[in-house]
Amino acid sequence: MPSxxxxxxxxxxxxxxKNLKKLIVNQSLELDCxxxxxxxxxxxxxxGILNKKKNNAILAFHALTGDxxxxxxxxxxxxxxxxxxxxxxxxxxxxxxxxxxxANVLGGCMGTYGPxxxxxxxxxLFGTTFPVITIRDMVRAQKHLIDHLGIKKLLSIIGGxxxxxxxxQFASLYPxxxxxxxxxxxxxxxxxxxxxxxxxxxxxxxxxxxxxxxxASPDKGLAVARMAAHITYLSKKGLQEKFxxxxxxxxxxxxxxxxxxxxxxxxxxxxxxxxxxxDANSYLYITRAMDYFDLEKQFNGSLSxxxxxxxxxxxxxxxxxxxxxxxxENKEIVIALNACGAxxxxxxxxxxxxxxxxxxxxxxxxRTVSEFLNSTYNEINNEKRI
Amino acid sequence: MPSxxxxxxxxxxxxxxKNLKKLIVNQSLELDCxxxxxxxxxxxxxxGILNKKKNNAILAFHALTGDxxxxxxxxxxxxxxxxxxxxxxxxxxxxxxxxxxxANVLGGCMGTYGPxxxxxxxxxLFGTTFPVITIRDMVRAQKHLIDHLGIKKLLSIIGGxxxxxxxxQFASLYPxxxxxxxxxxxxxxxxxxxxxxxxxxxxxxxxxxxxxxxxASPDKGLAVARMAAHITYLSKKGLQEKFxxxxxxxxxxxxxxxxxxxxxxxxxxxxxxxxxxxDANSYLYITRAMDYFDLEKQFNGSLSxxxxxxxxxxxxxxxxxxxxxxxxENKEIVIALNACGAxxxxxxxxxxxxxxxxxxxxxxxxRTVSEFLNSTYNEINNEKRI
Numbered sequence: 001m002p003s004x005x006x007x008x009x010x011x012x013x014x015x016x017x018k019n020l021k022k023l024i025v026n027q028s029l030e031l032d033c034x035x036x037x038x039x040x041x042x043x044x045x046x047x048g049i050l051n052k053k054k055n056n057a058i059l060a061f062h063a064l065t066g067d068x069x070x071x072x073x074x075x076x077x078x079x080x081x082x083x084x085x086x087x088x089x090x091x092x093x094x095x096x097x098x099x100x101x102x103a104n105v106l107g108g109c110m111g112t113y114g115p116x117x118x119x120x121x122x123x124x125l126f127g128t129t130f131p132v133i134t135i136r137d138m139v140r141a142q143k144h145l146i147d148h149l150g151i152k153k154l155l156s157i158i159g160g161x162x163x164x165x166x167x168x169q170f171a172s173l174y175p176x177x178x179x180x181x182x183x184x185x186x187x188x189x190x191x192x193x194x195x196x197x198x199x200x201x202x203x204x205x206x207x208x209x210x211x212x213x214x215x216a217s218p219d220k221g222l223a224v225a226r227m228a229a230h231i232t233y234l235s236k237k238g239l240q241e242k243f244x245x246x247x248x249x250x251x252x253x254x255x256x257x258x259x260x261x262x263x264x265x266x267x268x269x270x271x272x273x274x275x276x277x278x279d280a281n282s283y284l285y286i287t288r289a290m291d292y293f294d295l296e297k298q299f300n301g302s303l304s305x306x307x308x309x310x311x312x313x314x315x316x317x318x319x320x321x322x323x324x325x326x327x328x329e330n331k332e333i334v335i336a337l338n339a340c341g342a343x344x345x346x347x348x349x350x351x352x353x354x355x356x357x358x359x360x361x362x363x364x365x366x367r368t369v370s371e372f373l374n375s376t377y378n379e380i381n382n383e384k385r386i
Numbered sequence: 387m388p389s390x391x392x393x394x395x396x397x398x399x400x401x402x403x404k405n406l407k408k409l410i411v412n413q414s415l416e417l418d419c420x421x422x423x424x425x426x427x428x429x430x431x432x433x434g435i436l437n438k439k440k441n442n443a444i445l446a447f448h449a450l451t452g453d454x455x456x457x458x459x460x461x462x463x464x465x466x467x468x469x470x471x472x473x474x475x476x477x478x479x480x481x482x483x484x485x486x487x488x489a490n491v492l493g494g495c496m497g498t499y500g501p502x503x504x505x506x507x508x509x510x511l512f513g514t515t516f517p518v519i520t521i522r523d524m525v526r527a528q529k530h531l532i533d534h535l536g537i538k539k540l541l542s543i544i545g546g547x548x549x550x551x552x553x554x555q556f557a558s559l560y561p562x563x564x565x566x567x568x569x570x571x572x573x574x575x576x577x578x579x580x581x582x583x584x585x586x587x588x589x590x591x592x593x594x595x596x597x598x599x600x601x602a603s604p605d606k607g608l609a610v611a612r613m614a615a616h617i618t619y620l621s622k623k624g625l626q627e628k629f630x631x632x633x634x635x636x637x638x639x640x641x642x643x644x645x646x647x648x649x650x651x652x653x654x655x656x657x658x659x660x661x662x663x664x665d666a667n668s669y670l671y672i673t674r675a676m677d678y679f680d681l682e683k684q685f686n687g688s689l690s691x692x693x694x695x696x697x698x699x700x701x702x703x704x705x706x707x708x709x710x711x712x713x714x715e716n717k718e719i720v721i722a723l724n725a726c727g728a729x730x731x732x733x734x735x736x737x738x739x740x741x742x743x744x745x746x747x748x749x750x751x752x753r754t755v756s757e758f759l760n761s762t763y764n765e766i767n768n769e770k771r772i
Binding site for chain 2: 132203227267292297
């Protein structure tokens with residue numbers, strides 16, 4: 001019997017998502033694929049208070065499966081926001097001090113225009129008829145939000161993983177719109193291995209016979225895709241320390257295909273819970289956008305040209321055990337920024353927690369972000385006082 | 387419409403597999419799961435000629451998706467044997483000099499007793515009613531073949547990946563049955579990450595609605611499992627050098643979910659061709675055996691006890707870019723062998739080709755194997771001359 005979790009998700013989404021905070025972008029946006037969209041919703045949240053000078057705003061970009069609810073409780077999933085470790089009162093991205101903006105990306109499934117939205121021309125859900133979007137499209141859409149909020153220049157732009165890609169793209173598109181930029185655990189273009197891993201997830205979804213069926217959702221395929229991705233978010237050492245060969249039930253092996261090892265149950269749980277909160281087609285669209293991202297190619301093979309006009313001060317952060325976006329790939333961004341004379345700092349944080357480190361309580365990382373934001377804030381306000 | 391490739395495979399297998407060379411083991415074998423099997427087929431091949439002293443025999447163990455056809459053309463798949471780079475006249479494992487034996491493992495799908503065989507009690511295919519087997523079961527079954535061939539002591543036992551696990555298990559079970567042992571790119575027990583990756587493959591198969599259906603086979607799930615595994619067999623650097631971001635068709639991106647990048651087509655091809663030659667249930671059983679393998683646990687937590695009676699001379703080989711069975715895990719075997727005073731050498735081969743290096747033309751690796759086998763052969767024959 002096909003699981004109906006995804007279908008249930010769709011129904012909930014369609015009713016509850018209506019109440020989310022949204023900007024209806026009434027200007028037209030020409031997408032990289034050539035199609036133009038207009039009057040489209042961009043769901044977003046803000047945390048903290050925008051000061052009078054409007055110079056304390058931070059735009060936080062989410063990663064593949066994130067959304068606008070970066071802190072507090074997500075009202076749809078009833079779970080903690082994805083960056084609760086970093087965003088909140090007194091935290092590294094201190095909402096007592098900063099005004100944090102976070103929008104669901106184009107192609108997402110938390111209220112922003114994407115495959116789970118209704119196509120006004122057909123009155124049916126877009127599904128796979130939604131246009132293929134890019135990181136640049138996502139960033140351009142969010143620029144409308146910044147304009148809408150009346151912010152001339154952001155204190156900072158920040159994000160990890162695909163969020164970091166958006167930071168790079170934003171800095172490149174709008175070289176004078178952010179005092180500082182913090183790309184974390186990311187890359188200026190996907191490696192062959194990362195394309196392969198995303199393709200694996202897409203194939204798992206597309207292999208599910210419920211994909212593209214009306215009144216059904218490819219839950220099993222999406223769960224497999226999530227399991228695959230989840231393995232890549234953790235380091236070999238981290239997995240070994242947390243799970244090793246610990247058995248699910250004490251005693252001996254079951255000699256069956258039930259979950260014997262704790263790591264198996266953990267993975268199955270990750271897959272099963274993911275389908276309740278995410279749409280399979282959004283997963284296709286967003287992974288596609290990540291694979292297509294190639295900032296070097298946008299500038300005819302020169303990554304440093306992407307940043308030649310930037311006025312932002314950069315802090316590039318990588319994690320020692322991140323094998324998905326390893327330090328070498330983050331350093332290529334630093335090299336390009338240096339080559340065009342940008343103001344750039346680089347920190348590799350020691351952590352066994354793999355790519356997921358940016359979402360977890362890694363004190364050295366959080367301190368780095370906190371101090372960099374503080375120094376940016378102080379610099380701006382000191383300048384303005386003179 | 388469900389693909390019928392797997393079903394086609396089953397039909398071919400059932401007719402053509404009958405002609406394969408097999409030993410019917412007419413003794414009973416008590417499996418680790420507690421069940422006993424008897425009168426079961428063990429399909430095998432030999433290459434070269436067993437000399438009069440019967441001291442030139444090498445038992446080569448295959449990996450997860452291998453079979454008994456380690457060289458020449460596989461008569462079932464019509465493809466080259468899986469270890470043609472290493473096994474053959476004048477090659478590292480020189481069939482002009484050595485007598486090479488290779489058997490399809492228990493649980494496999496190339497004629498040996500496994501889920502694609504008919505259960506004599508029901509006259510139906512075993513499928514998932516086949517007992518869960520272990521690496522120890524596989525090795526014990528192959529001991530019958532060595533006895534059948536009248537070989538008292540093997541010149542060497544050799545294998546990579548799961549083949550290496552069988553080498554370790556054989557050396558431990560039969561400490562005086564091989565003059566030398568060459569475990570390659572393997573581990574004495576699966577890490578949490580490796581269990582996770584195998585579980586991912588199993589979940590992909592079990593998510594396919596054709597799994598366990600009569601007259602259908604979970605081709606799509608098996609293809610996804612193969613894609614996942616294939617990514618792990620190659621190194622990040624190797625993938626980058628071979629594929630990078632090369633497009634399938636020159637020109638621009640397609641803005642669709644078709645294969646844009648060459649790495650995507652390559653993966654899809656790997657998945658699609660695999661289902662023609664492999665059975666999904668065999669994949670479940672063999673990955674399960676790999677995950678269950680824990681030589682340390684067999685000896686109450688002491689890996690060196692596993693080898694305390696060994697008389698074999700070991701050559702442990704790892705590859706620098708193998709992240710599935712990294713050098714550190716291979717070194718643990720070396721440390722355990724040293725701890726019990728065994729004769730052991732260790733070589734880490736520099737290669738960008740990842741785990742698959744043992745199957746590829748990596749000259750330094752092949753030379754290492756060739757020279758080690760030569761020295762073993764010379765030692766034995768010099769001793770015997772005295």
